[in-house]
Amino acid sequence: xxxxxxxxxxxxxxxxxxxxxxxxxxxxxxxSFLEMLDLLNENLIAKGEEPVAFDHDCRxxxxxxxxxxxxxxxxxxxxxxxxxxxxxxxxxxxxTITIEPWRAKAFPVIKDLIVDRSALDRIQQAGGYIxxxxxxxxxxxxxxxxxxxxxxMAFDAATCIGCGACVxxxxxxxxxxxxxxxxxxxxxxxxxxxxxxKRVQDMVAAMDAxxxxxxxxxxxxxxxxxxxxxxxxxxxxxxxxxxxxxx
Amino acid sequence: xxxxxxxxxxxxxxxxxxxxxxLFILLHLAINxxxxxxxxxxxxAAVEFMATNPFxxxxxxxxxxxxxxxxxxxxxxxxxxxxxxxVKYVNNNPGAASSLASRNMIWTGLFVFLFLxxxxxxxxxxxxxxxxxxxxxxxxxxxxxxxxxxxxVMAFIALGMHLSHGFQSAFQSLGTPRQKxxxxxxxxxxVFAFLVAFGFSAIAIYFYFN
Numbered sequence: 282x283x284x285x286x287x288x289x290x291x292x293x294x295x296x297x298x299x300x301x302x303x304x305x306x307x308x309x310x311x312x313s314f315l316e317m318l319d320l321l322n323e324n325l326i327a328k329g330e331e332p333v334a335f336d337h338d339c340r341x342x343x344x345x346x347x348x349x350x351x352x353x354x355x356x357x358x359x360x361x362x363x364x365x366x367x368x369x370x371x372x373x374x375x376x377t378i379t380i381e382p383w384r385a386k387a388f389p390v391i392k393d394l395i396v397d398r399s400a401l402d403r404i405q406q407a408g409g410y411i412x413x414x415x416x417x418x419x420x421x422x423x424x425x426x427x428x429x430x431x432x433x434m435a436f437d438a439a440t441c442i443g444c445g446a447c448v449x450x451x452x453x454x455x456x457x458x459x460x461x462x463x464x465x466x467x468x469x470x471x472x473x474x475x476x477x478x479k480r481v482q483d484m485v486a487a488m489d490a491x492x493x494x495x496x497x498x499x500x501x502x503x504x505x506x507x508x509x510x511x512x513x514x515x516x517x518x519x520x521x522x523x524x525x526x527x528x
Numbered sequence: 529x530x531x532x533x534x535x536x537x538x539x540x541x542x543x544x545x546x547x548x549x550x551l552f553i554l555l556h557l558a559i560n561x562x563x564x565x566x567x568x569x570x571x572x573a574a575v576e577f578m579a580t581n582p583f584x585x586x587x588x589x590x591x592x593x594x595x596x597x598x599x600x601x602x603x604x605x606x607x608x609x610x611x612x613x614x615v616k617y618v619n620n621n622p623g624a625a626s627s628l629a630s631r632n633m634i635w636t637g638l639f640v641f642l643f644l645x646x647x648x649x650x651x652x653x654x655x656x657x658x659x660x661x662x663x664x665x666x667x668x669x670x671x672x673x674x675x676x677x678x679x680x681v682m683a684f685i686a687l688g689m690h691l692s693h694g695f696q697s698a699f700q701s702l703g704t705p706r707q708k709x710x711x712x713x714x715x716x717x718x719v720f721a722f723l724v725a726f727g728f729s730a731i732a733i734y735f736y737f738n
Contacts, residue, residue: 287618287619289618300618350617350619350620352619352621353617353619353620353621353622353624354621354624354625358624379618379619381617381618381619384613384615384616384617385612385613386611386612386613386614387612450622450625452609452622452626452631453609453610453612453613454609454612454613455535455609455612485534485535485536486530486534488535489533489534489535492612493535493612494535494608494609494612494613495535495536495538495539495605495608495609496535496539496701497539497605497609497630497633497697498630498693498696498697498700498701499625499626499627499630499631499693500625500626500627500630501622501625501626504624504625504626505625511706512700512706513706513707513710515700516700516703516704516705516706517703517706518536518703519536519539519540519700519701519702519703520702520703520704520705521703522534522536522537522703523540523702523703526531
């Protein structure tokens with residue numbers, strides 16, 4: 282199929298960016314979206330032009346490295362799908378596709394479609410862990426009884442891959458879904474309860490300091506999240522945060 | 529104080545002030561309904577109660593503060609949130625993932641605020657500063673103006689939209705267990721939003737034609 286692409290090109294963090302039009306031919310319906318961009322880049326390199334820079338790694342939908350705001354939606358029009366798992370059969374011959382980087386103050390553009398998402402790493406470092414002594418006498422986690430419901434909810438929260446689609450799609454560029462998933466996955470388990478109060482306060486403080494917006498519960502993040510992280514986690518974060526003040 | 533500076537605490541404050549205003553709207557709707565049933569005498573008695581009851585007198589400045597806080601904080605949060613995306617998307621399709629009401633709380637809120645000012649000037653100021661001989665006539669007389677009635681109906685449609693998102697959103701901000709309560713709260717919010725929009729508007733339209 283033939284496609285018209287409108288892609289954000291920006292030479293560097295401080296350079297002025299703009300949308301550039303490209304025509305591409307020979308796109309197969311079984312190609313992934315990233316393979317389509319690979320094809321475009323091969324064409325650009327053959328012509329001696331600068332290829333389009335974009336993030337990717339595993340291309341299996343599990344690493345959280347790919348991003349892209351495609352036709353006005355994070356990770357494109359499909360639900361529960363990362364950009365690398367989006368296939369060109371979702372588009373038609375002759376379609377015009379706009380491709381933009383995640384837009385948020387906390388995610389500055391590095392080049393073209395690549396943004397700096399290290400703000401999420403710093404939030405994680407502020408408390409998204411449990412302090413376990415790994416000296417060799419660590420108690421096996423499976424010896425601690427955990428209600429099935431809590432285990433399931435914690436596991437669901439832990440499937441967050443930290444791609445930043447929640448921030449990209451939120452009208453306030455809020456990172457609440459990401460932060461709440463990281464808070465909830467520990468808050469729901471006995472191992473995480475020990476540091477629960479400090480964790481939620483430190484992670485919310487880090488989130489605010491990184492320049493993300495505040496949550497207005499529009500629910501767009503849950504819809505666009507490729508892993509289906511639930512808004513339930515945001516309610517859990519809010520509850521944990523209020524309870525932490527009482528401690 | 530560090531607690532109050534966090535984004536989460538500000539949302540909690542919006543939720544509490546919003547739910548407080550919801551209680552006021554319920555009371556106001558109940559009083560307005562007396563205009564139609566049982567009628568003039570009941571409405572005059574309700575006005576008398578609102579003007580003299582000591583509890584209402586204490587609540588009046590608290591209510592005013594509630595309005596000022598909710599509106600002021602809402603404007604601040606919107607302004608602050610807008611600064612979090614300095615470069616906008618060229619192609620954005622927010623309708624694919626969220627409701628119109630949830631994305632436009634600032635506009636429905638500001639429209640209701642604008643109406644509130646007009647409403648205060650038209651009714652509350654004469655109520656407080658003049659010796660109004662007939663409250664029933666003052667209120668029903670306002671609805672003889674097509675412009676005022678139209679503005680009134682539009683304001684309550686905006687308020688209905690505002691409540692359809694705001695009601696359940698407030699409970700989410702307060703951390704109510706979503707899995708147990710969410711569907712119930714969304715249902716309550718939508719029913720309440722409809723009752724407010726329909727109830728106030730229907731009374732206005734009734735008096736416009738009668």
